[in-house]
Amino acid sequence: MTSHSSFLHDQPATDDAFGREPFAKSLARSLVLPNNSPGLVVGIEGEWGSGKSTLIGFITKHLRENQKAIVIDFNPWMVSTTGVLVEALIGQIAASINKNTNEGQNGIDVSQKLLNYASLLISLKYIPGFSWIGLTAEDAINAGQKTLDDIKKLLPNLDLAQKKNEVIKALQELKRPIIVIVDDLDRLPAEEIRIMIQAIKAVADFPQITYLLAYDPNIIARALAENEKSGLSYLEKIVQVAYPLPPLSKRQLKRFADGKIQDLLKQLNITLRAYEKDRYEEAIVLMTQLSRHPRDVIRITNRLYLSLPATQGEVNAADVIAFEALTQRFPALRKAIHEHSADFTGHLYRGNIISEQDAFDWGIFLGSRKDEAEHTWLKHLPKDDEHDLQIANKTCLFLFEKDEKDGDDYNPENRLRIADPNRLARLLSLTSI
DSSP: OOSSOOOOOOSOOSSOTTSOHHHHHHHHHHHSOOTTOOOEEEEEEOOTTSSHHHHHHHHHHHHHTOSSOEEEEOOGGGOSOGGGHHHHHHHHHHHHHHHHOOOTHHHHHHHHHHHHHHHHHHHHTTSTTOOTTOOOHHHHHHHHHOOHHHHHHHGGGOOHHHHHHHHHHHHHHHOOOEEEEEOOGGGSOHHHHHHHHHHHHHHTTSTTEEEEEEEOHHHHHHHHOSSHHHHHHHHHHHOSEEEEOOOOOHHHHHHHHHHHHHHHHHHTTOOOOHHHHHHHHHHHHHHHHHOSSHHHHHHHHHHHHHHHHHHTTTSOHHHHHHHHHHHHHOHHHHHHHHHOTHHHHTOOEETTEEOOOSSOOHHHHHHSOGGGOOOGGGGGSOOSOHHHHHHHHHHHHHHHSOOGGGOTTOOGGGGTOTTSHHHHHHHHHHSOO
């Protein structure tokens, strides 16, 4: 094993493995609004791990090539309390305008008016009927300390429409497109998701400001309303145009998985034996089918970073790949295989009689008719989803059932297959703490 191998990180990719760069470049151009254009909210929709952050990274790269655009990465995770999310968002926009403009007084004026607008929102949240921003425990204490006289002093200045119009006029004079990027919106707690959507709504109609959001629409919908359908309808009112991230084809995902495993084998200086090569392709297909998105491929590869060198020469590498993919997708199966290994490597139904022997006679098992044997591992497989059941069973068939092409003299021990109880025991002992 070389000293250069390492775990794969789970950060957005910088290489375009799935051909999304042209779309990113085209979308980046469309996000830069012309002068006096109304605000725009654009969504990139997809499940966790589907590559939203990678696509956002490509888009951001092209946006920054435009010298006129002001690009703002807003990370709501950096804000410690929900009570200041709105102010933090507007404050960061103001700070970025002030930092990125060479317009002198114009940039200062826009920043100051935005901060005045945010300050007004802060004041409003202490007045009955204006609690939409959300009060933290600390906010509630502060609100209780404000006297009626303090609030009366604020009343002459509590003209939200006027403050907003001042911001709009200043932005029109600035003539600089602003793009605010909010990634991982769906990772926030439900309350903070609602507040962020409300914050975006509060400033979405400012001219020349575009919001680019990345999220799983179902998670956002459930956070916005008890009824997911109602939540999606509300989201549609905020987001003017949404681009669903298309799922990768199995061919794309297989090519990605094969590339990662081949790189890993090279880094670990592992050369597959002939009988491992015979089953490698099928193992990669199973790994692909067990992976819902690229992130799963990365996680499986990281598991193999430890288990492949640990089991080299002891267990068939193709089995190790399929086994790690199976137990990555269905963690409970690893425990079931460990505690009930005979259900996977040796139990045999003969009528209503179940063999309870610990050491199984492979000659009897491999010579029996298929229709006489029942796969006793089925009781351990996931039952809630038909597709999950099918792919889990398919992988178990690969790992534990005799392959017809192996011939009559097949013995799993000869090829280090985990269908042999001893090989399975070695795999579990070598890859467990």
